[in-house]
């Protein structure tokens with residue numbers, strides 16, 4: 102059986118610099134899956150040292166290279182790719198994960214805020230596809246044939262107009278288009294392109310978003326615990342939390358989303374290409390909850 106392994110591979114994870122997030126979890130999961138080198142990238146370097154120490158403490162010998170860059174910049178993306186190829190001669194996976202939410206209604210959403218969301222999430226994903234794929238096509242004695250996997254973090258906000266603001270919802274729908282089109286454009290290059298579309302995940306997102314929107318490196322002073330608590334409180338306000346009666350009202354942990362992302366990047370998912378894999382605990386298919394069905398009781402136990 103094929104394993105969900107990234108053994109010996111070199112790759113990138115963007116949005117990996119927060120205290121507690123999907124990118125950080127992907128770095129840890131990639132290390133556990135045998136990756137040789139992971140470039141943990143972010144606009145903020147606040148938690149890079151902590152991430153490196155955490156990976157080391159797991160006993161994995163993965164090299165975690167930390168790299169500050171803004172994913173919306175073509176120039177900075179090229180610098181990253183050149184750095185990887187000069188130092189390691191190959192690129193195998195690229196998790197285009199960085200993003201932010203705005204949470205402003207249409208009345209308060211400015212053109213510059215809308216454009217920044219498109220620049221980061223759409224142009225950033227486009228740059229990952231364009232230059233990431235070119236780097237994945239570089240061969241050597243170590244990597245005799247072109248091969249690679251690009252996994253984009255989309256959102257369940259692409260399936261409904263009610264999960265986020267207009268800019269975020271639009272930007273993530275653009276990401277889905279890039280995934281589908283990218284999978285065709287790269288179909289003769291042995292590179293697969295897929296996305297994971299999470300539902301609510303308890304992460305640093307609410308703390309990092311306003312700062313990331315500025316497009317400059319920032320520092321966060323809060324502890325991981327403070328950030329986790331804040332995120333959980335916000336989701337509870339939306340009626341979503343781990344203690345909810347219905348599975349679809351769960352809030353995922355970032356590690357759960359990382360598991361799906363690693364699976365998509367591994368040969369275990371070799372039949373999957375151009376797919377948007379929704380990982381939202383069934384929230385979007387539950388749509389109106391129990392409004393139409395009435396309260397859904399637990400299923401009866403099978404009686405022998």
Ligand SMILES: NC(=O)c1ccc[n+]([C@@H]2O[C@H](COP(=O)([O-])OP(=O)(O)OC[C@H]3O[C@@H](n4cnc5c(N)ncnc54)[C@H](O)[C@@H]3O)[C@@H](O)[C@H]2O)c1
Pocket residue numbers: 115116117118119120121122123124142143144145170171172173198199200201202221254255256257298299300301302303304305306307309310313314316355
């Ligand atoms: N948390 C959720 O409920 C949820 C749900 C669906 C999708 N997502 C998506 O998951 C991804 C990861 O978010 P998270 O929830 O782990 O939050 P997070 O705050 O932990 O991680 C996002 C990271 O992206 C970085 N970032 C933002 N703009 C950047 C830029 N221009 N260049 C480089 N780095 C940048 C931030 O600094 C931050 O560290 C995002 O794309 C987000 O939209 C999150």
